[in-house]
Amino acid sequence: MSAAPTECLLRLYDEHHELEDYQKGVTRWCPGCGDNAILTAVQRLCRTENLDPVKTVFVSGIGCSSRLPHYMNTYGFHGIHGRALPIAEGVKMSRPELTVFVNMGDGDCCSIGAAHWVHAIRYNMDLTVMLHDNQIYGLTKKQASPTSPIGLKSNTTPKGAYLEALNPLTVSLGVTNVSFVAQVVDWIPEVLYDVLHAAFLHKGLSFVRILQRCPEWLPNMLDPWVQDPTRVKLLYHEDGIKVSPSVAKVYTTTEEHDPSNMNRAREIASEVDPVPVGILYRNDDVPCYEDLRRDPTLRTPQFVKGGLEAEFDKFTIWPEGEEH
Template sequence: MNDMTPIATKPKDWETDQEVRWCPGCGDYAILKAVQRTMPEIGARPENTVFVSGIGCSSRFPYYMETYGFHTIHGRAPAVATGVKLANPDLDVWIITGDGDALSIGGNHTMHLIRRNLDCQVLLFNNEIYGLTKGQYSPTSRVGTQSPSTPFGSVDRPANPCAFALGSGARFVARGIDVHKNLVGVLKAAYAHKGTSFVEIFQNCIVYNDDVFAPFTDKKQGADQNQLWVEDGKPLVFAGATKGLALDRDRLALKVVAADDPDVIVHDKTNRTVAHLLVEMPFGEFPMALGVIYEDPAPTFESAVVAQNEQASAGKKPDLAKLLAKGQTWMVEKEPHAV
């Protein structure tokens, strides 16, 4: 068993000697710093921590964390992370991925990771574009997005990462913003959850999709009016606590009301139905829901695998020779030489 005792570290202890190579102004820098600030606050141990990534700008992450790490292949970080966790369930496993890596070629792997409920943290950097391959549209790009692969504008309906996670059976779904002070709190909540913690982080791509999230991230464009930071047990209010969300019972949908309306919903993070409504609110009519939107723990995949293996091996002694000889085996006898 690994030593799980929390230790005292500083954010600097989690930095490597590698040159951080993202475009100047990229939101990935802010996320990296937020993660490095989070590690000391959760008492994590570098030798007990593993970062696994796929392919994309975000997937450089393992190089910049003073931990164990795997920079794997496109979309397959969940498969490698599953192997790591099954081999040593005591490890803290973090998956770093992007909207293209996780939801395009990796969509199948992401779905199965979530439904299995492996104990890990998935940080999906969503910039609604393929940045590493020079700006093609991604699964989360909006209708009308012009890019080298959609010069006349995308006609695809975009994927909603949090709705995808909930539909795959996620037990923890949260959202954050790359440069927001609350991101560390979201990451700490994700780490505290036992099971797959899915966190969508809105990340600005300054080169290929700059300011796509500005209406709810830029203070000059009214970010304070358009962010709804949910908190368990607190009313769903926003816009300086002047507006709130209530249930339109005729349509079974959300509606915006005055904050003092008696029907304003009190956030219950275990309510999956309301979580679906929150992550699918059309921005513009509604604010952007942020924070821990859904959490309802369930047994983890690796704990079930370990328990099953222990039950199967109870009272038995390991015998490799017997194992190899089991089943359809035969002995090849040496034939005598012909006279």
């Protein structure tokens, strides 16, 4: 026996979790909402990896997608708008043994949270980040988001959006230290699951943009891609994802893409039609911030108190004659 006794005992009585162990409550998303598909894929991923629910955390911001932690029977943090990533980074920094997922909407991540998004990619902490991109603010009833296509009429753009949509993939791939970027669509559940699984296994920040339908506010916007499988391009590679026969039967537009090829990844990221689906870029050698900054010093109450006192002392006005 080579493992330590405690490790042996843990493995000997390792609990196996079913899908139901990760489910909680009834979703309040609209029927047909892509969030349901993402939730299912994530629950399957947790079951496959047998993640301990009490050591798994889902952090979200604000929006329809950010309700996801409510439906996971794990720890969760329904945060504030745009701040899911800093919260998740804080959790990971102080409790590196926890598995941390982040769920954000396109407004949450690409608008108010854009600064955090860019720096989170640069920090490359070990997080699995899902961008639920339905290209609209849904919870607040249809306002244009940064990823809304040009010309989209919404409550804030009644004459149509004036700007070209922001491309989360090209932005992510332009950030220093980027280590994992992928794109999936909610209507191919098998690929959605495979990509999320690969993202989970990647050490570092894995950024997955999920194009999802909003049946309430943009019911037909993605129909051309949903209904015509040839307008979806599957990226496959032996170091990326592999395509099953059943998926290959429907989705015949494919490209073999090596995820280590950054130049090609950036070209693919700019493609809109057919929409690329798969892992665009992966680099396992980028260091994680929490590893670079890991301090072996225990945060004992005395240590914390000493640090605080030292800081306070810098601003203390000492009575005359009193030593400090």
